[in-house]
Amino acid sequence: MTAQILDGKATAAAIKSELTARVEALKARGVQPGLGTLLVGDDPGSKWYVAGKHRDCAEVGIASIQRELPDTATQEEIEAVVRELNDNPECTGYIVQLPLPKGIDTNRVLELMDPAKDADGLHPMSLGRLVLNEPGPLPCTPNGIIELLRRHDVELNGAHVVVVGRGITVGRSIGLLMTRRTENATVTLCHTGTRDLSAQLRQADIIVAAAGVGHLIKPEDVKPGAAVLDVGVSRDGEGKIMGDVDPAVAKVAGWVSPNPGGVGPMTRALLLVNVVEAAERGAGGGNAG
Ligand SMILES: Nc1nc2c(c(=O)[nH]1)N[C@@H](CN(C=O)c1ccc(C(=O)N[C@@H](CCC(=O)O)C(=O)O)cc1)CN2
Numbered sequence: 001m002t003a004q005i006l007d008g009k010a011t012a013a014a015i016k017s018e019l020t021a022r023v024e025a026l027k028a029r030g031v032q033p034g035l036g037t038l039l040v041g042d043d044p045g046s047k048w049y050v051a052g053k054h055r056d057c058a059e060v061g062i063a064s065i066q067r068e069l070p071d072t073a074t075q076e077e078i079e080a081v082v083r084e085l086n087d088n089p090e091c092t093g094y095i096v097q098l099p100l101p102k103g104i105d106t107n108r109v110l111e112l113m114d115p116a117k118d119a120d121g122l123h124p125m126s127l128g129r130l131v132l133n134e135p136g137p138l139p140c141t142p143n144g145i146i147e148l149l150r151r152h153d154v155e156l157n158g159a160h161v162v163v164v165g166r167g168i169t170v171g172r173s174i175g176l177l178m179t180r181r182t183e184n185a186t187v188t189l190c191h192t193g194t195r196d197l198s199a200q201l202r203q204a205d206i207i208v209a210a211a212g213v214g215h216l217i218k219p220e221d222v223k224p225g226a227a228v229l230d231v232g233v234s235r236d237g238e239g240k241i242m243g244d245v246d247p248a249v250a251k252v253a254g255w256v257s258p259n260p261g262g263v264g265p266m267t268r269a270l271l272l273v274n275v276v277e278a279a280e281r282g283a284g285g286g287n288a289g
Helices: 008-028 044-060 075-087 106-112 124-132 140-151 171-178 197-201 247-251 263-282
Strands: 034-040 063-069 093-096 160-164 186-190 206-209 227-230
Touching (some): 008 140, 034 044, 044 263, 063 075, 075 093, 075 106, 140 171, 140 263
Parallel strands (some): 034 063, 160 186, 160 206
16 A cells, blocks of 8 residues: 555645635735734744745735844743834734743743734634634644545544544644544553553544654554544754654555645645634634634
8 A cells, every 4th residue: 555645745736726815805805915924943844834924924915024033032032022012003913933942931922922813723713712722823834634535525523533643733632623522532642651552553543643742653653544643743863854754554455644744734735724714704704713
């Protein structure tokens, strides 16, 4: 068996083309959506991701507001920029690029954001709305994974999803999305404390690998025909970027997401969805709900 590809690049392009029309409709009503980003430090990966988010904005007609601070920035300096973005009328939604430098209280920064401008779905209010099943921005990577599966007709209803990794951007919230009545999956969340990870993985119809451990998922961990989504990014001894999924998994799985070209572009596309939906909610209509 050779797995079919969950093509995140093509799917993200389709979503961006749909969003372009929605942004045009907002502009016709006098609403200009604008995405703000706050990048602290000079991590090359984070810089690259933020630059990509602004390229996407230009593609669909969303305005860009970019804020940068050095990695020596204090908690107070970061919070001052958050307050400025909260008050800035041109910024209709924004993100704080994670991770923040060591020593910074990330939760305090996220809690200070205006929840109405939370484009990442990571504000405690947004996560609370997700728990309560109320409309609001959804975390971009988990939502991107669901959209990627949906648009490739991979069945979620009744599926057993095994997630590896309990980080804030993926593992913590993906179960909340996948177990909604609309998705109706059953989710097992695994982490470094899980006994016999391989036994858990072999039960999965869908694996979401977000551990940040290069080639952690091997062919013998995968049930034949399962869908395997690779979210992880780590580096080998020579600095080469590796995903969490061994490429040989494609011989066993039914579906695999490439990395790059899978979940990453979907994360960016679903960020734009959050910005457009928030602008539509603010304008009192549109497609949001
Ligand atoms: N505030 C946030 N911080 C972080 C998030 C997040 O959702 N919100 N997620 C990750 C990083 N991330 C978004 O910020 C992200 C990661 C990867 C990609 C992406 O498009 N990757 C490409 C490869 C890019 C390359 O060439 O290196 C791909 O997979 O094809 C986009 C966004 C942590 N921080």
